[in-house]
Amino acid sequence: MAEKHVSSRRVLVTGGAGFVGSNLIQNLARQGGYDVSVIDDESLGSPDAIRPFVNRYEKGDIRDKALLKEVLSDRDTVVHLAADTRVMDSIADPGHNFEVNVVGTFGLLQEARKANISRFINASTGGAIIGEAEPPVHEEMPARPLAPYGASKLAAEGYCSAFEGAYGLSIASLRFSNIYGPLSFHKGSVVAHFFKRILKGLPLTIYGDGCQTRDYLFVGDQAEGIRRAIDSSACGVYQLGSGQPTSLNELVALMREIVGTGFPVDVIHDDFRAGEIMHTWCDISKATSTIGFSAPTSLRKGLVSTWNWFRDNRGHFN
Ligand SMILES: NC(=O)c1ccc[n+]([C@@H]2O[C@H](COP(=O)([O-])OP(=O)(O)OC[C@H]3O[C@@H](n4cnc5c(N)ncnc54)[C@H](O)[C@@H]3O)[C@@H](O)[C@H]2O)c1
Incomplete structure (x- = not known):
């Protein structure tokens, strides 16, 4: 019989209604021992999938100081996921992105400090912070964001480092690669977007020749990585990815195979978009050795699980 995990953490997840x-x-509910509260303004997410697993759910904005103070009062851990998450939206409206991702994170750190939070996990990003660089991307590379989204995440990481240095908060910033998986009906990221288009019988648009590479990490492996980071005392920055490059053409070929002949997959090519990176994938050795992170789910297996979820839950996004 598998050994039961023991933890008694009281966790606030900001943006907990998101993907x-x-x-x-x-994942935390399956493991047991985590008492979870959530704050989410539902600008993108929906609490449908988490209601049975949370003790407290607050629909609200992370920039609401009074609400933050209240929800933090009985917590010892924060997982900060709430953010303006879309790169293209950040290019269209960098001011809003700054307000939510930089001012919002700073305000949360201030309140976390006052509430004596003992562990803080900050959601960050790899490719969007590093910009165009020779992959694999790793934690020691100089940052050169190409879009306001990456800049906001870099600024948030800076404040996390400062709150660790100046006030002794235990903080890890996890730089996620491209995450895909079930419960992503509202996402504009490539796997979710393409599966939604395939289900609607619409063609897929590839910007450029499709040779651009990304690091696709299955959300189940990511969730387990975040859980391990919560329970570790590791501070600083960690890349969480699959550690493998996959081109867009390879991804589409695999998707075509998985959805089968009942769902035709047509592809249209358009010009490469400004702000988009050509190649990025990451080195995960630091997260592996320090927090015990791994990415055992193959892209094929993860895509099958994701496709099955999209097919079975069409009602969520039609
Ligand atoms: N999914 C990925 O591939 C990926 C990659 C790199 C980094 N990240 C980061 O991981 C985190 C989670 O991403 P996700 O994919 O779940 O995104 P998501 O958009 O699904 O979830 C974000 C959640 O935050 C909420 N939110 C937004 N603004 C808020 C505010 N002002 N106050 C309260 N709630 C607010 C949204 O309603 C949503 O439920 C984000 O910080 C994102 O930048 C995600």
């Missing part, structure tokens, strides 16, 4: 948050909260 990563919903999968993380389900």
Whole structure:
């Protein structure tokens, strides 16, 4: 019989109704021992998938100081996922992105410090912070964000480092690669977007020749990585990815195979978009050796699980 995990953490998950948050909260519930509260303004996420697993759910904005103070009062741990998460939206409206991702994170750190939070996990990003660089991307590389989203995440990481240095908060910033998986109906990221288009019988648009590479990490592996980071005392920055490059053409070929002949997959090519990176994938050795992170789910297996979820839950996004 598998050994039961023992933890008694009281965790606040900001943005817990989103894609990563919903999968993380389900993982924590399966493991047991985590008492979870959530704050989410539902600008993108929905609490449907997490209601049975949370003790307290607050629909609200992370920039609401009074609400933050209240929800933090009985917590010892914060997982900060709430953010303006879309790169293209950040290019269209960098001011809003700054307000939510930089001012919002700073305000949360201030309140976390006052509430004596003993562990803080900050959701960050790899490719969008490093910009165009020779992969694999790793934690020691100089940062050169190409879009306001990456800049906001870099600034948030800076404040996390400062709050650790100046006030002794125990903080890890996890730089996620491209996450895909179930419960991503509202996401505009490539796997979710393409599966939604395939289900609607619409063609897929590839910007450029499709040779651009990304690091696709299955959300179940990511959730387990975040859980391990919660229970570790590791501070600083960690890349969480699959550690493998996959081109867009390879991804589409695999998707075509998985959805089968009942769902035709047509591809249209358009010009490469400004702000988009050509190649990025990451080195996960630091997260592996320090927090025990691993990515055992193959892309094929993860895509099958994701496709099955999209097919079975069409009602969520039609
Ligand atoms: N999914 C990925 O591939 C990926 C990659 C790198 C980094 N990240 C980071 O991981 C975190 C989670 O991403 P996700 O994919 O779950 O995104 P998501 O958009 O699904 O979830 C974010 C959640 O935050 C909520 N939110 C937004 N603004 C808020 C505010 N002001 N106050 C309260 N709630 C607010 C949204 O309603 C949503 O439920 C984000 O910080 C994101 O930047 C995600």
